[in-house]
Amino acid sequence: MNIMIEVENLTKKFGNFTAVNDISFSVPEGEIFAFLGPNGAGKTTTIKILTTLLKPTSGRIRINDYDPLKEQNKVRQSFGIVFQDPSLDDELTAYENMEFHGVLYGVPKEIRKVRIEQLLKFVELWDRKDNLVKNFSGGMKRRLEVARGLIHHPRILFLDEPTLGLDPQTRSHIWNYIKDLNHQEKMTVFFTTHYMEEAEKMAQKVAIIDNGKIVAKGTPSGLKEQTKTASLEDAFLALTGKVIREEEANPLDRMRMRRQLHRH
Amino acid sequence: MKVIYILWLRQIKRYYRSRSRIIGSIAQPLLFLLAFGFGFGPIFQRAGGGSYIQFLVPGIIAMGILFTAVFSGIEIIWDKQFGFLKETLVAPVSRLKIMIGRTLGGGTVAVIQGIIILIVSLFVGFHLPGPHMLLLSLVFMLLIAFLFAGLGTVIASPLNDMQGFQLIMNFLLMPLFFLSGALFPLQGLPKLFTIIASIDPLSYGIDGLRGALVSGLNFGLFHDFLILSIITATLFVIGSYLFSKIQI
Numbered sequence: 204m205n206i207m208i209e210v211e212n213l214t215k216k217f218g219n220f221t222a223v224n225d226i227s228f229s230v231p232e233g234e235i236f237a238f239l240g241p242n243g244a245g246k247t248t249t250i251k252i253l254t255t256l257l258k259p260t261s262g263r264i265r266i267n268d269y270d271p272l273k274e275q276n277k278v279r280q281s282f283g284i285v286f287q288d289p290s291l292d293d294e295l296t297a298y299e300n301m302e303f304h305g306v307l308y309g310v311p312k313e314i315r316k317v318r319i320e321q322l323l324k325f326v327e328l329w330d331r332k333d334n335l336v337k338n339f340s341g342g343m344k345r346r347l348e349v350a351r352g353l354i355h356h357p358r359i360l361f362l363d364e365p366t367l368g369l370d371p372q373t374r375s376h377i378w379n380y381i382k383d384l385n386h387q388e389k390m391t392v393f394f395t396t397h398y399m400e401e402a403e404k405m406a407q408k409v410a411i412i413d414n415g416k417i418v419a420k421g422t423p424s425g426l427k428e429q430t431k432t433a434s435l436e437d438a439f440l441a442l443t444g445k446v447i448r449e450e451e452a453n454p455l456d457r458m459r460m461r462r463q464l465h466r467h
Numbered sequence: 468m469k470v471i472y473i474l475w476l477r478q479i480k481r482y483y484r485s486r487s488r489i490i491g492s493i494a495q496p497l498l499f500l501l502a503f504g505f506g507f508g509p510i511f512q513r514a515g516g517g518s519y520i521q522f523l524v525p526g527i528i529a530m531g532i533l534f535t536a537v538f539s540g541i542e543i544i545w546d547k548q549f550g551f552l553k554e555t556l557v558a559p560v561s562r563l564k565i566m567i568g569r570t571l572g573g574g575t576v577a578v579i580q581g582i583i584i585l586i587v588s589l590f591v592g593f594h595l596p597g598p599h600m601l602l603l604s605l606v607f608m609l610l611i612a613f614l615f616a617g618l619g620t621v622i623a624s625p626l627n628d629m630q631g632f633q634l635i636m637n638f639l640l641m642p643l644f645f646l647s648g649a650l651f652p653l654q655g656l657p658k659l660f661t662i663i664a665s666i667d668p669l670s671y672g673i674d675g676l677r678g679a680l681v682s683g684l685n686f687g688l689f690h691d692f693l694i695l696s697i698i699t700a701t702l703f704v705i706g707s708y709l710f711s712k713i714q715i
Contacts, residue, residue: 255557256556256715257714279558286553286554289550290554291550291551292554293549295480303477307559307560308559309559335484
Protein backbone atom coordinates (compact mmCIF):
# COMPACT_ATOMS: atom_id res chain seq x y z
CA MET A 204 0.00 0.00 0.00
CA ASN A 205 1.17 3.53 -0.80
CA ILE A 206 2.02 5.81 2.06
CA MET A 207 0.32 9.18 1.42
CA ILE A 208 1.57 11.11 4.43
CA GLU A 209 4.88 10.30 5.98
CA VAL A 210 6.33 12.30 8.85
CA GLU A 211 9.64 11.51 10.53
CA ASN A 212 11.04 13.34 13.53
CA LEU A 213 9.19 16.53 12.70
CA THR A 214 9.97 19.49 14.96
CA LYS A 215 8.73 23.07 14.76
CA LYS A 216 10.02 25.81 17.05
CA PHE A 217 8.78 29.38 17.33
CA GLY A 218 11.65 31.11 19.13
CA ASN A 219 12.07 29.22 22.38
CA PHE A 220 8.70 27.58 22.17
CA THR A 221 8.56 24.08 20.70
CA ALA A 222 5.12 23.69 19.14
CA VAL A 223 5.79 20.29 17.58
CA ASN A 224 8.40 18.11 19.20
CA ASP A 225 9.93 15.24 17.24
CA ILE A 226 6.77 13.54 15.99
CA SER A 227 6.60 10.64 13.53
CA PHE A 228 3.65 8.94 11.90
CA SER A 229 2.47 7.73 8.53
CA VAL A 230 -0.90 7.48 6.83
CA PRO A 231 -1.44 4.90 4.06
CA GLU A 232 -3.57 5.61 1.00
CA GLY A 233 -7.30 5.46 1.61
CA GLU A 234 -7.09 5.69 5.38
CA ILE A 235 -9.13 8.04 7.54
CA PHE A 236 -6.73 9.31 10.16
CA ALA A 237 -7.72 11.37 13.20
CA PHE A 238 -5.19 13.68 14.79
CA LEU A 239 -6.41 14.49 18.27
CA GLY A 240 -5.16 16.67 21.08
CA PRO A 241 -6.11 19.41 23.53
CA ASN A 242 -6.02 23.06 22.52
CA GLY A 243 -2.52 24.26 21.76
CA ALA A 244 -1.14 20.73 21.44
CA GLY A 245 0.32 21.38 17.98
CA LYS A 246 -2.39 20.01 15.69
CA THR A 247 -2.88 23.06 13.54
CA THR A 248 0.86 23.75 13.38
CA THR A 249 1.36 20.21 12.10
CA ILE A 250 -1.32 20.65 9.45
CA LYS A 251 0.21 23.96 8.37
CA ILE A 252 3.58 22.27 7.92
CA LEU A 253 2.07 19.36 5.99
CA THR A 254 0.24 21.80 3.71
CA THR A 255 3.30 24.00 2.94
CA LEU A 256 2.09 27.03 4.90
CA LEU A 257 4.87 26.73 7.46
CA LYS A 258 8.41 25.46 7.16
CA PRO A 259 9.52 22.83 9.67
CA THR A 260 12.51 23.44 11.94
CA SER A 261 13.69 19.89 11.33
CA GLY A 262 12.42 16.50 10.23
CA ARG A 263 11.45 14.74 7.04
CA ILE A 264 8.02 14.88 5.38
CA ARG A 265 6.57 13.24 2.28
CA ILE A 266 3.09 14.07 0.99
CA ASN A 267 1.91 11.82 -1.85
CA ASP A 268 5.61 10.98 -2.10
CA TYR A 269 6.61 14.61 -2.72
CA ASP A 270 8.72 16.87 -0.54
CA PRO A 271 6.75 19.92 0.71
CA LEU A 272 9.95 21.95 0.87
CA LYS A 273 11.20 21.21 -2.64
CA GLU A 274 8.15 20.14 -4.65
CA GLN A 275 5.62 22.57 -3.25
CA ASN A 276 3.34 22.70 -6.26
CA LYS A 277 3.12 18.92 -6.57
CA VAL A 278 2.31 18.68 -2.88
CA ARG A 279 -0.27 21.45 -3.20
CA GLN A 280 -1.88 19.72 -6.16
CA SER A 281 -2.23 16.57 -4.04
CA PHE A 282 -4.34 17.83 -1.20
CA GLY A 283 -7.48 19.76 -0.39
CA ILE A 284 -7.91 21.48 2.91
CA VAL A 285 -10.66 22.81 5.11
CA PHE A 286 -9.05 25.21 7.55
CA GLN A 287 -9.95 25.61 11.17
CA ASP A 288 -10.89 29.25 10.71
CA PRO A 289 -12.78 30.72 7.78
CA SER A 290 -10.90 31.23 4.54
CA LEU A 291 -13.65 32.36 2.19
CA ASP A 292 -13.81 35.72 0.50
CA ASP A 293 -16.82 37.40 2.10
CA GLU A 294 -17.19 39.87 -0.75
CA LEU A 295 -17.61 37.15 -3.35
CA THR A 296 -20.62 34.93 -3.90
CA ALA A 297 -20.64 31.24 -3.06
CA TYR A 298 -20.28 30.39 -6.73
CA GLU A 299 -17.43 32.85 -7.23
CA ASN A 300 -15.55 31.37 -4.29
CA MET A 301 -15.91 27.92 -5.85
CA GLU A 302 -14.95 29.19 -9.30
CA PHE A 303 -11.90 30.96 -7.90
CA HIS A 304 -10.73 27.75 -6.28
CA GLY A 305 -11.36 25.70 -9.41
CA VAL A 306 -9.31 28.09 -11.54
CA LEU A 307 -6.45 28.18 -9.03
CA TYR A 308 -6.30 24.39 -9.10
CA GLY A 309 -6.43 24.24 -12.87
CA VAL A 310 -9.70 22.28 -13.08
CA PRO A 311 -10.83 22.52 -16.74
CA LYS A 312 -13.87 24.71 -17.34
CA GLU A 313 -16.36 21.98 -18.26
CA ILE A 314 -15.48 19.76 -15.32
CA ARG A 315 -15.44 22.80 -13.06
CA LYS A 316 -18.99 23.69 -13.96
CA VAL A 317 -20.26 20.18 -13.35
CA ARG A 318 -18.46 19.71 -10.08
CA ILE A 319 -19.35 23.09 -8.63
CA GLU A 320 -23.00 22.46 -9.34
CA GLN A 321 -22.83 18.94 -7.95
CA LEU A 322 -21.00 20.03 -4.78
CA LEU A 323 -23.13 23.09 -4.13
CA LYS A 324 -26.25 20.98 -4.53
CA PHE A 325 -24.77 18.44 -2.20
CA VAL A 326 -24.13 20.95 0.60
CA GLU A 327 -27.53 22.47 -0.18
CA LEU A 328 -26.25 25.86 -1.17
CA TRP A 329 -27.12 25.71 -4.87
CA ASP A 330 -30.09 28.05 -4.54
CA ARG A 331 -27.88 30.49 -2.62
CA LYS A 332 -25.03 30.32 -5.11
CA ASP A 333 -25.29 33.95 -6.14
CA ASN A 334 -25.47 35.33 -2.62
CA LEU A 335 -22.47 37.05 -1.10
CA VAL A 336 -20.74 34.86 1.46
CA LYS A 337 -20.83 37.66 4.04
CA ASN A 338 -24.56 37.04 4.36
CA PHE A 339 -24.07 33.36 5.19
CA SER A 340 -24.35 31.81 8.65
CA GLY A 341 -21.37 30.03 10.22
CA GLY A 342 -22.76 26.63 9.27
CA MET A 343 -23.33 27.64 5.67
CA LYS A 344 -19.79 28.97 5.38
CA ARG A 345 -18.45 25.72 6.76
CA ARG A 346 -20.44 23.69 4.25
CA LEU A 347 -19.21 25.89 1.44
CA GLU A 348 -15.62 25.44 2.58
CA VAL A 349 -15.97 21.67 2.63
CA ALA A 350 -17.48 21.76 -0.86
CA ARG A 351 -14.70 24.03 -2.08
CA GLY A 352 -11.97 21.73 -0.74
CA LEU A 353 -13.33 18.90 -2.88
CA ILE A 354 -13.58 20.62 -6.30
CA HIS A 355 -10.22 19.40 -7.52
CA HIS A 356 -10.72 15.83 -6.22
CA PRO A 357 -7.64 15.82 -3.99
CA ARG A 358 -5.73 12.65 -3.18
CA ILE A 359 -5.56 13.75 0.44
CA LEU A 360 -8.11 15.81 2.32
CA PHE A 361 -7.00 17.75 5.39
CA LEU A 362 -9.79 18.78 7.69
CA ASP A 363 -8.93 20.98 10.66
CA GLU A 364 -11.95 20.72 12.95
CA PRO A 365 -14.28 20.60 9.97
CA THR A 366 -17.49 20.08 11.87
CA LEU A 367 -16.98 22.76 14.51
CA GLY A 368 -20.24 24.62 14.99
CA LEU A 369 -22.29 22.37 12.72
CA ASP A 370 -25.52 20.69 13.75
CA PRO A 371 -25.62 16.87 13.87
CA GLN A 372 -27.59 16.68 10.60
CA THR A 373 -25.03 18.66 8.65
CA ARG A 374 -22.18 16.85 10.34
CA SER A 375 -23.41 13.41 9.37
CA HIS A 376 -24.31 14.63 5.89
CA ILE A 377 -20.80 15.93 5.29
CA TRP A 378 -19.15 12.86 6.77
CA ASN A 379 -21.22 10.55 4.59
CA TYR A 380 -20.02 12.39 1.54
CA ILE A 381 -16.41 12.28 2.67
CA LYS A 382 -16.70 8.55 3.38
CA ASP A 383 -18.10 8.00 -0.11
CA LEU A 384 -15.16 9.78 -1.68
CA ASN A 385 -12.86 7.86 0.60
CA HIS A 386 -14.35 4.58 -0.67
CA GLN A 387 -14.78 5.44 -4.32
CA GLU A 388 -11.60 7.39 -4.97
CA LYS A 389 -9.41 6.04 -2.18
CA MET A 390 -9.07 9.60 -0.93
CA THR A 391 -6.97 9.74 2.20
CA VAL A 392 -8.46 11.82 5.00
CA PHE A 393 -6.46 13.51 7.76
CA PHE A 394 -8.61 15.33 10.28
CA THR A 395 -8.58 16.93 13.69
CA THR A 396 -11.58 17.24 15.93
CA HIS A 397 -12.60 17.78 19.51
CA TYR A 398 -15.59 15.48 19.09
CA MET A 399 -14.21 12.17 20.29
CA GLU A 400 -17.23 10.17 19.21
CA GLU A 401 -16.69 11.53 15.69
CA ALA A 402 -13.11 10.32 15.71
CA GLU A 403 -14.14 6.98 17.16
CA LYS A 404 -16.76 6.48 14.50
CA MET A 405 -14.89 7.74 11.43
CA ALA A 406 -11.21 7.10 11.94
CA GLN A 407 -9.41 3.86 11.27
CA LYS A 408 -6.31 5.21 13.00
CA VAL A 409 -5.85 7.81 15.68
CA ALA A 410 -2.83 9.72 16.96
CA ILE A 411 -3.02 11.78 20.12
CA ILE A 412 -0.70 14.75 20.44
CA ASP A 413 -0.09 16.69 23.64
CA ASN A 414 2.41 19.48 24.27
CA GLY A 415 3.87 18.88 20.82
CA LYS A 416 4.54 15.18 21.37
CA ILE A 417 2.58 12.19 20.15
CA VAL A 418 1.53 10.35 23.31
CA ALA A 419 -0.38 7.51 21.66
CA LYS A 420 -1.10 6.05 18.23
CA GLY A 421 -3.31 3.21 17.09
CA THR A 422 -6.82 2.15 16.27
CA PRO A 423 -9.59 3.61 18.45
CA SER A 424 -10.20 0.17 19.98
CA GLY A 425 -6.48 -0.32 20.50
CA LEU A 426 -6.27 2.94 22.45
CA LYS A 427 -9.26 1.95 24.59
CA GLU A 428 -7.63 -1.36 25.38
CA GLN A 429 -4.32 0.28 26.14
CA THR A 430 -5.92 2.67 28.64
CA LYS A 431 -8.57 0.19 29.83
CA THR A 432 -11.35 2.67 29.12
CA ALA A 433 -14.78 2.30 27.56
CA SER A 434 -14.75 5.18 25.09
CA LEU A 435 -12.20 7.11 23.06
CA GLU A 436 -13.11 10.20 25.08
CA ASP A 437 -12.08 8.47 28.32
CA ALA A 438 -8.97 7.12 26.65
CA PHE A 439 -8.16 10.66 25.50
CA LEU A 440 -8.58 12.06 29.01
CA ALA A 441 -6.56 9.21 30.49
CA LEU A 442 -3.71 10.00 28.08
CA THR A 443 -3.73 13.79 28.18
CA GLY A 444 -4.95 14.49 31.72
CA LYS A 445 -7.78 16.75 32.77
CA VAL A 446 -6.03 20.09 33.04
CA ILE A 447 -7.57 22.77 30.84
CA ARG A 448 -5.05 24.22 28.36
CA GLU A 449 -4.34 27.84 27.76
CA GLU A 450 -3.66 28.96 24.26
CA GLU A 451 -1.95 32.23 23.64
CA ALA A 452 -3.57 34.48 21.10
CA ASN A 453 -1.37 35.38 18.17
CA PRO A 454 -1.67 38.79 16.52
CA LEU A 455 -4.14 37.44 13.99
CA ASP A 456 -6.46 36.17 16.69
CA ARG A 457 -6.30 39.47 18.49
CA MET A 458 -7.12 41.28 15.32
CA ARG A 459 -10.09 39.04 14.63
CA MET A 460 -11.36 39.69 18.12
CA ARG A 461 -11.12 43.41 17.56
CA ARG A 462 -12.98 43.19 14.32
CA GLN A 463 -15.73 41.20 15.96
CA LEU A 464 -15.98 43.80 18.69
CA HIS A 465 -16.25 46.55 16.11
CA ARG A 466 -19.03 44.78 14.34
CA HIS A 467 -21.27 44.56 17.34
CA MET B 468 -2.52 33.67 -17.18
CA LYS B 469 -5.84 32.35 -15.95
CA VAL B 470 -4.58 32.50 -12.40
CA ILE B 471 -3.43 36.10 -12.74
CA TYR B 472 -6.73 36.94 -14.40
CA ILE B 473 -8.91 35.44 -11.66
CA LEU B 474 -6.94 37.23 -8.94
CA TRP B 475 -7.19 40.46 -10.89
CA LEU B 476 -10.91 39.91 -11.34
CA ARG B 477 -11.35 39.33 -7.64
CA GLN B 478 -9.88 42.75 -6.84
CA ILE B 479 -12.16 44.41 -9.40
CA LYS B 480 -15.25 42.66 -8.06
CA ARG B 481 -14.42 43.57 -4.49
CA TYR B 482 -13.98 47.18 -5.53
CA TYR B 483 -17.13 47.30 -7.57
CA ARG B 484 -19.15 45.87 -4.70
CA SER B 485 -18.00 48.20 -1.96
CA ARG B 486 -19.76 51.41 -2.92
CA SER B 487 -18.92 53.03 0.39
CA ARG B 488 -15.26 52.48 -0.32
CA ILE B 489 -15.55 54.04 -3.76
CA ILE B 490 -17.26 57.13 -2.37
CA GLY B 491 -14.94 57.30 0.62
CA SER B 492 -11.79 57.22 -1.41
CA ILE B 493 -13.01 59.84 -3.85
CA ALA B 494 -14.36 62.19 -1.21
CA GLN B 495 -10.97 63.08 0.25
CA PRO B 496 -9.26 64.00 -3.03
CA LEU B 497 -12.32 66.00 -4.01
CA LEU B 498 -12.19 67.93 -0.77
CA PHE B 499 -8.58 68.75 -1.49
CA LEU B 500 -9.45 69.73 -5.03
CA LEU B 501 -12.24 72.07 -4.00
CA ALA B 502 -10.62 73.59 -0.92
CA PHE B 503 -7.17 74.14 -2.42
CA GLY B 504 -8.38 74.73 -5.94
CA PHE B 505 -10.73 77.53 -5.05
CA GLY B 506 -8.85 78.67 -1.94
CA PHE B 507 -5.46 79.21 -3.54
CA GLY B 508 -6.70 79.82 -7.07
CA PRO B 509 -6.70 83.64 -6.92
CA ILE B 510 -3.24 83.90 -5.30
CA PHE B 511 -1.77 81.38 -7.75
CA GLN B 512 -3.12 83.38 -10.64
CA ARG B 513 -1.85 86.69 -9.25
CA ALA B 514 1.56 85.13 -8.82
CA GLY B 515 1.54 84.36 -12.51
CA GLY B 516 1.01 80.61 -12.24
CA GLY B 517 -2.09 80.53 -14.44
CA SER B 518 -5.14 78.48 -13.52
CA TYR B 519 -4.60 76.67 -10.26
CA ILE B 520 -7.30 74.12 -11.03
CA GLN B 521 -5.41 73.14 -14.19
CA PHE B 522 -2.27 72.83 -12.13
CA LEU B 523 -3.85 70.99 -9.23
CA VAL B 524 -5.99 68.34 -10.94
CA PRO B 525 -3.09 66.05 -11.98
CA GLY B 526 -1.83 66.20 -8.39
CA ILE B 527 -5.21 65.28 -6.98
CA ILE B 528 -5.64 62.43 -9.47
CA ALA B 529 -2.25 61.12 -8.39
CA MET B 530 -3.31 61.46 -4.76
CA GLY B 531 -6.41 59.33 -5.32
CA ILE B 532 -4.34 56.72 -7.13
CA LEU B 533 -1.61 56.75 -4.48
CA PHE B 534 -3.95 56.01 -1.60
CA THR B 535 -6.09 53.44 -3.38
CA ALA B 536 -3.06 51.61 -4.74
CA VAL B 537 -1.18 51.43 -1.44
CA PHE B 538 -4.31 50.26 0.38
CA SER B 539 -4.91 47.55 -2.18
CA GLY B 540 -1.49 46.22 -1.24
CA ILE B 541 -2.26 46.61 2.45
CA GLU B 542 -5.29 44.38 1.85
CA ILE B 543 -2.86 41.47 2.04
CA ILE B 544 -2.83 41.98 5.82
CA TRP B 545 -6.60 41.91 5.76
CA ASP B 546 -6.61 38.67 3.79
CA LYS B 547 -4.11 37.18 6.20
CA GLN B 548 -6.36 38.02 9.08
CA PHE B 549 -9.58 36.79 7.61
CA GLY B 550 -8.07 33.65 6.24
CA PHE B 551 -8.51 34.11 2.53
CA LEU B 552 -4.79 34.40 1.88
CA LYS B 553 -4.31 30.83 3.11
CA GLU B 554 -6.68 29.62 0.43
CA THR B 555 -4.48 31.16 -2.25
CA LEU B 556 -1.20 30.18 -0.61
CA VAL B 557 -1.97 26.44 -0.49
CA ALA B 558 -3.05 26.42 -4.13
CA PRO B 559 -0.67 24.86 -6.65
CA VAL B 560 0.27 28.13 -8.31
CA SER B 561 3.41 30.16 -7.93
CA ARG B 562 3.37 32.95 -5.42
CA LEU B 563 4.73 35.24 -8.10
CA LYS B 564 1.51 34.83 -10.09
CA ILE B 565 -0.60 35.42 -7.02
CA MET B 566 1.31 38.56 -6.19
CA ILE B 567 1.19 39.86 -9.76
CA GLY B 568 -2.53 39.17 -10.12
CA ARG B 569 -3.33 40.95 -6.89
CA THR B 570 -1.09 43.89 -7.59
CA LEU B 571 -2.37 44.39 -11.13
CA GLY B 572 -5.92 44.19 -9.79
CA GLY B 573 -5.18 46.78 -7.12
CA GLY B 574 -3.46 48.99 -9.67
CA THR B 575 -6.41 48.78 -12.05
CA VAL B 576 -8.80 49.76 -9.30
CA ALA B 577 -6.59 52.74 -8.48
CA VAL B 578 -6.59 53.87 -12.11
CA ILE B 579 -10.38 53.68 -12.19
CA GLN B 580 -10.40 55.96 -9.14
CA GLY B 581 -8.07 58.33 -10.93
CA ILE B 582 -10.32 58.42 -14.00
CA ILE B 583 -13.36 59.12 -11.83
CA ILE B 584 -11.54 62.06 -10.25
CA LEU B 585 -10.55 63.30 -13.70
CA ILE B 586 -14.16 63.19 -14.84
CA VAL B 587 -15.40 64.97 -11.74
CA SER B 588 -12.75 67.65 -12.15
CA LEU B 589 -14.30 68.60 -15.49
CA PHE B 590 -17.19 69.98 -13.49
CA VAL B 591 -14.97 72.40 -11.58
CA GLY B 592 -13.52 73.80 -14.76
CA PHE B 593 -10.69 71.48 -15.74
CA HIS B 594 -9.89 71.46 -19.47
CA LEU B 595 -8.88 68.20 -21.09
CA PRO B 596 -5.94 67.98 -23.51
CA GLY B 597 -6.16 66.30 -26.91
CA PRO B 598 -6.65 62.53 -27.27
CA HIS B 599 -2.97 61.70 -27.63
CA MET B 600 -2.02 63.43 -24.45
CA LEU B 601 -5.03 61.95 -22.69
CA LEU B 602 -3.78 58.51 -23.66
CA LEU B 603 -0.33 59.40 -22.40
CA SER B 604 -1.83 60.53 -19.10
CA LEU B 605 -3.40 57.08 -18.80
CA VAL B 606 0.05 55.54 -19.14
CA PHE B 607 1.26 57.64 -16.24
CA MET B 608 -1.79 56.80 -14.16
CA LEU B 609 -1.08 53.11 -14.72
CA LEU B 610 2.56 53.56 -13.77
CA ILE B 611 1.72 55.44 -10.57
CA ALA B 612 -0.91 52.83 -9.72
CA PHE B 613 1.33 49.80 -10.22
CA LEU B 614 4.25 51.45 -8.49
CA PHE B 615 2.28 52.13 -5.34
CA ALA B 616 0.33 48.87 -5.42
CA GLY B 617 3.77 47.25 -5.47
CA LEU B 618 4.85 49.41 -2.56
CA GLY B 619 1.74 48.34 -0.64
CA THR B 620 2.65 44.70 -1.23
CA VAL B 621 6.19 45.31 -0.02
CA ILE B 622 4.89 46.94 3.15
CA ALA B 623 2.11 44.45 3.84
CA SER B 624 3.83 41.14 3.15
CA PRO B 625 5.92 41.02 6.34
CA LEU B 626 3.21 42.55 8.58
CA ASN B 627 0.70 40.51 10.52
CA ASP B 628 -1.69 43.08 11.86
CA MET B 629 -2.89 46.58 11.25
CA GLN B 630 -1.04 48.08 14.23
CA GLY B 631 1.41 49.84 11.95
CA PHE B 632 -1.31 51.24 9.79
CA GLN B 633 -1.44 54.75 11.29
CA LEU B 634 2.32 54.85 11.11
CA ILE B 635 2.29 54.06 7.40
CA MET B 636 -0.41 56.63 6.85
CA ASN B 637 1.32 59.48 8.70
CA PHE B 638 4.96 58.77 8.02
CA LEU B 639 4.82 57.41 4.52
CA LEU B 640 1.73 58.29 2.51
CA MET B 641 1.23 61.84 3.74
CA PRO B 642 4.87 62.87 3.18
CA LEU B 643 4.89 61.10 -0.20
CA PHE B 644 1.93 63.20 -1.19
CA PHE B 645 2.84 66.57 0.31
CA LEU B 646 6.45 66.52 -0.86
CA SER B 647 5.71 65.47 -4.41
CA GLY B 648 4.75 68.70 -6.08
CA ALA B 649 1.09 67.73 -6.15
CA LEU B 650 0.01 71.02 -4.63
CA PHE B 651 2.72 73.47 -5.73
CA PRO B 652 5.40 73.80 -8.40
CA LEU B 653 8.77 72.31 -7.49
CA GLN B 654 10.73 75.13 -9.13
CA GLY B 655 12.52 77.67 -6.98
CA LEU B 656 12.14 75.79 -3.69
CA PRO B 657 14.83 75.56 -1.00
CA LYS B 658 17.60 73.12 -1.90
CA LEU B 659 16.73 70.55 0.78
CA PHE B 660 13.13 70.45 -0.35
CA THR B 661 14.16 69.92 -3.96
CA ILE B 662 16.36 67.01 -2.93
CA ILE B 663 13.59 65.38 -0.91
CA ALA B 664 11.10 65.86 -3.72
CA SER B 665 13.49 64.26 -6.17
CA ILE B 666 13.66 61.13 -3.99
CA ASP B 667 9.88 60.91 -3.82
CA PRO B 668 8.73 58.64 -6.68
CA LEU B 669 5.35 60.36 -6.72
CA SER B 670 7.10 63.57 -7.90
CA TYR B 671 7.89 61.86 -11.19
CA GLY B 672 4.38 60.46 -11.47
CA ILE B 673 2.82 63.85 -10.97
CA ASP B 674 5.31 65.53 -13.26
CA GLY B 675 4.52 63.07 -16.02
CA LEU B 676 0.79 63.25 -15.44
CA ARG B 677 0.87 67.04 -15.39
CA GLY B 678 3.02 67.09 -18.48
CA ALA B 679 0.52 64.92 -20.30
CA LEU B 680 -2.66 66.57 -19.05
CA VAL B 681 -1.64 70.21 -18.84
CA SER B 682 2.01 70.91 -19.79
CA GLY B 683 4.75 72.46 -17.68
CA LEU B 684 7.27 69.74 -16.99
CA ASN B 685 9.91 69.74 -14.33
CA PHE B 686 11.88 66.58 -15.10
CA GLY B 687 10.85 65.66 -18.64
CA LEU B 688 8.35 63.04 -19.80
CA PHE B 689 10.78 60.34 -20.82
CA HIS B 690 12.82 60.86 -17.69
CA ASP B 691 9.63 60.47 -15.59
CA PHE B 692 8.58 57.39 -17.50
CA LEU B 693 11.96 55.74 -17.09
CA ILE B 694 12.28 56.42 -13.38
CA LEU B 695 8.73 55.26 -12.64
CA SER B 696 9.24 52.07 -14.66
CA ILE B 697 12.48 51.24 -12.91
CA ILE B 698 11.06 51.82 -9.43
CA THR B 699 7.91 49.84 -10.28
CA ALA B 700 9.95 46.90 -11.55
CA THR B 701 12.17 47.01 -8.46
CA LEU B 702 9.20 47.09 -6.11
CA PHE B 703 7.63 44.14 -7.96
CA VAL B 704 10.81 42.12 -7.53
CA ILE B 705 11.09 42.95 -3.82
CA GLY B 706 7.34 42.47 -3.37
CA SER B 707 7.29 39.05 -4.96
CA TYR B 708 10.27 38.00 -2.88
CA LEU B 709 8.65 39.13 0.38
CA PHE B 710 5.31 37.69 -0.67
CA SER B 711 6.91 34.32 -1.38
CA LYS B 712 8.34 34.33 2.14
CA ILE B 713 4.96 34.69 3.85
CA GLN B 714 4.29 31.98 6.39
CA ILE B 715 0.98 31.86 8.18
